[in-house]
Amino acid sequence: MGACWGPVLRVLVVQAAWALCGGQVRYSVSEEAEPGTVVGRLAQDVGLEAGEAEARRLRLVSQGRRASVEVSGASGALVVSSRLDREELCGKSAPCVLRLEVLVERPLRVFHVELEVTDINDNAPIFPVKEEAFTIAEVSLPGSRFPLEGASDADIGANAQLSYTLSPNEHFSLDLQKSEEDTVSLFLVLTKTLDRETMAEHRLVLTASDGGRPSLTGTMELVISVLDANDNAPQFNQSVYKVKVLEGSGLGTVLIKLNATDMDVGINSDIMYSFGKRVAANVKEMFTIDEIKGEIRLQGNLDYEDIDTYEFTVEARDKGFPPLSGHCKVLVEVLDVNDNAPEVRVTSLSVPVSEDASVGTVVALLSVSDRDSGANGRVRCSVWPSSPFGLVSAFAGSYSLVLREALDRERVSEYEVEVRAEDGGSPPLRGRLGVRVPVSDVNDNAPAFAQAVYTVLARENNAAGAELARVWARDPDEAGNGRVSYSVWEGGSGVGVVGGVLLSGGVWRPASSYVSVDAESGRVWALQALDYEEVQVLQFEVRAVDAGEPPLCGNATVQVFVLDENDNAPALLPSAGGGAGVGVDAGGASSLEAASGSLWAWAAWGAPAGQVVAKIRAVDADSGYNAWLRYELLEPRGKSPFRVGLYSGEVSTLRALEEADGPRQRLVIVVRDHGEPSRSATATLSVSLLEGTEAKLAASGSGRPGLRPLSGVEGGAESSSSSTNVWLVVAICAVSSLFLLAVVLYGASRWVPRAAVLSGPGPTTLVCASEVGSWSYSQRQSRSLCVADGAGKSDLMVFSPNFPPPPPGPAAKETQPDPSALLDTVSGTAFLRFRFSLTSTLIPLLAFLSHQARWQTLL
Known part of the structure; x- marks a missing residue:
């Protein structure tokens, strides 16, 4: 039973749907309607009762595009929900109909709704470009047509019906043609011949208007360039050019620049200048014309006496096709000038001139002439430089060049004398002649x-x-x-x-x-x-x-x-007693015995440490460091009870003498200088150790034969040494103070502005008078040496060395002193000369003090 009802129900549903689809509703709405605008009472039109639209769920069925309308739920009306643009929805299609489906449920029913969107004039005409440029030849004939592209309008119907207008002008008009297919062709028509020289460019405005109310418009600018045609011949700005030029003007002189113009452009305005066809040959030889610039230049020598006027024609031709030409006349007037300069010639020349020639000696004879006449031929002459020569006029046109001052070949060995001549023209012309006058030498300068x-x-x-x-x-x-x-x-x-x-x-x-x-x-x-x-x-x-x-x-x-070089070894001095021994003085509580070439001295047992036994004396023939001596004990080493003063040469006890030291001590003393390399001498001293009684006898002079007492055994030696030290200290302080003062003054002088030349010829100061040290100054070193007690010899040498500057010129390499070939050659400086003047008053006192110190040391 159920299986039989199924097909029946399907047939009834299909029939009902078919009946519903057969009904349609149509509405119309203007584009750009405001949202919310009611298009129609959809619920009522589809047969629904009031209030049934919401209950029966009346709605639109979407068809894939954004809906611009919707159904109001309460009233069931169809209203505008968003902007409606007919051109966007349908383009140029007419009419513009939107097909919608409306669905009603309970029971299900479908309705077809057509919504027509009507057009309004909301779009202005638009040209494809804002500006259109094209060219038209100025030879174009009236009636020539040139197509134009029209405007477009997105609207339809009357709103899209366009009409065109052109801005007012006298040369162009518009022609609008419609074909059988309703297409419109727009043409620009030439109504009057164009003239590029009058107006080279035309700017027109093309306006398109639609048929809407109100009407909307769009514009486009037409830029029309007129192409040139060779329709203008060149024209000179003057028909006759008059030129005045001085005779004798230089070749290439620009006489005049012609100016022809052509109103055409491009190649039609390019002008070439040339002489006329019937211009005489002498004109072409005398003048030339630049075919591009139109400059007429002088290429021959103008002479007023030959031709005073030139007349010729010039043609200006353009490069158009066919070429056109214009003509003018040029009149050149030659002006007479003073064009002959004076001429100076030497008729006789007596050179060279001896530098001891007397004043008034004639050196040369000159002749002066001018081919002009009148004032232009009167000539005045002078000589430059004005000394030591002068001009003497013998008669008209003849002059003598004479000596007016004494010559000196060493100052000027040759003169370039210029004789100048000037005529009386206006402006005056000048002639000149150079005369070379060498001066011969005489022996008037000593080396x-x-x-x-x-x-x-x-x-x-x-x-x-x-x-x-x-x-x-x-x-x-x-x-x-x-x-x-x-x-x-x-x-x-x-x-x-x-x-x-x-x-x-x-x-x-x-x-x-x-x-x-x-x-x-x-x-x-x-x-x-x-x-x-x-x-x-x-x-x-x-x-x-x-x-x-x-x-x-x-x-x-x-x-x-x-x-000084260290080429002398120290030499021992004879003893003060004159014995056979050399270089030893007894001192302290002992005496010295010299026998058989041996050096003897004595000392008492129990002598305290520091007791002077003897004093070795030596001198060195050298000076300075080379003569500064030092004394050293060579033998014995280690446990010897004696020592030797390094610079005094005094042999003294190192400790108290004991019997264990033996009856005799043999001392080997070496004396060395400070030279490089140092030299030395050796002395052997035998010291006998005596008992107190024998020591007293030796001290009183009644002891062993050959023993010499030394007066002032202790006090004499000490006072001598003290006096010597005082003199040496005074001398050393004086030298050191002098050197320090010189250095300070030299440093101060470096900050004082001085002349660029710091050395040169000057007087020499030589002082040799010091016993305490040696100063020497050279280009390589400056040093001060001070000798302590016991120095045999020293000196102070102060000088102002100087040397000449090298000779000028090529001879300098042959005669200039070679520093590598000289030995300690010194250039004099301002610093040394300043130091000499400062020390000149102190040197005598310093020499006296050092001299006293030296001799007290020796004695």
Whole structure:
């Protein structure tokens, strides 16, 4: 039974659905309607009673797109839910109908609803571009048509019906044509001939209006460029050009620049200039025209006396097709000028002129002429420079160049004299002639040394033939008059002043036995080794003689200071008692015995520590460090009861003497200097240890034969040593204070503005008078040595060394002193000269104090 009712029910449902689908509802609404706008009473139109829409669930069935309408649940009305845009929903289709399905449940029913969206004029016409540019030739004929692309409107119907208008102008209009297919063609029509020279570009506005109410519009700008045609011939700004030019104007001078213009553009306005077809040949030879710039230049020599006026035509042609041309006339007027300059010629020249020529000597004869006449031919002459020559007029057109001042070849060896001539024209013209006047030399200058005194430092024991220095004298004369030869001058006399040195023993030796001078280079050579102990200062004069007639000469003094080398070993001095022993004095509580070449001294048993037994005395012939002696005990070492003062040479007890020390002590004492390398001497001293009685007898002089008592055994020695130390301390303090003061003043002088040249020729100061130390200064070192008690010899040597600057010019390499070839050659400085002037008043006192200290030490 159930199986039979199933098919029947399905047939009834299908029939009912078919009946419901047969009914349709249609509504209309304007696009852009506001949300909430009621489109229609859908519930009533589908047959529902009031209030049944919500109960029977009346609703729209979505069909895949966003619904712009919806069913109001309470009233069952169809209302606008969102913006309706006909162009977005349907585009250009008309009519625009939306098909909706409405579903009613309980029982189920389906209704088809059509919603037509009507168009409103909400879209303005739009052109494809905002600006359209195209070109039209200016030769285009009226009536020419140029297609334009029209505008589009998204609306439909009357709202999309477009009309076009063109901004007012006299050259263009619009033509709108419709075809059978309702298509519209828009054309721009040329109504009047274009002229690019009047207006090269036209800007028009094309406006499209639709048929809506109100009407909407869109615009597009038309930019029309007019293409040029060669319809204008070149035109000169003047029909006749007049030019005035001076005769004698330089070649290439621009006389005038023509100016022709062409109203066309591009190649149609490119102009080329040329002479007219019937221009004479002499015009083309005299002038040239730049075909691009239109400049007329002078290419020949204008002469007023030949032709005073030139007249010719010039053509300006463009490059269009066909080419067009314009013409003008050029009139060139030549102006007469003073175009002949004076001419100066030498008719006789007497050169060279001797530098001792007298004033008024005629050097040259000159002739002056001018081809012009009148004022342009009257000539005035002068000479430049105005000295030492002048002009003397003999007659019209003839002059003599004469000497007006004395000449000096060494100041100016050659003159370039310029004779100037000027005529009376306006403006005046000038002529000039250069005359070369060389000056011949006479021997009027003696050789002159770069400085009066040369100070040289040389170490003793230098090799024979060693170069000591180089002197240089300048003679500004030329050739033989300026060729200088050098020699040692023996013409002076006096000790230590000129020509040599006084040796010990009163022996005078000339300087030529020590040195020689190269006649050509001025190099000073040592003929033999120098010995400081023999000569400390060698002073001589060098004479420079030129080869002129008569010869002239000049002198310079060379001072060679010999620097000490450690070439002497210390030597022991004889004892004060004059015994056979050498270099030992007895002292303290002992005496000294000299027998058979041995050194003897005595000491008493029990003598306390520090008792002076003897004093070794030695001297060194060297000076400074080389003569600073020190004493050392060589034997015995270790347990010896005696010691030797390092610098005093005093032999004293190291401890109290005991019987275990034996009756005799043998001491070997070495005396060394401070030289490099040091030298030494050795003394052997035998000290006898005596009993108290024998010691008293030895002290009273009645003891053993050969023993010498020493007065002031203790007090004498101590007072002598104390006095010596006082003098040495005074001398050392004086030297140290002087050196410190010199350094401070030198440092202060570095901050004082001074001249650029700090050394040069100057007087020499030499002081040798010190017993306590040695100062030496050179380019390499500056040092101060102080000798303590017991020094045999020392000295203080202060000098102002100086050396000449190198000779100028190419000869400098040959005659300039070579520092590597010299031995301790020193340039004088302002600092040393300042120190010498400061110490000149203190040196005598210092020498006296040190001298006293030395002799008290020796005695």
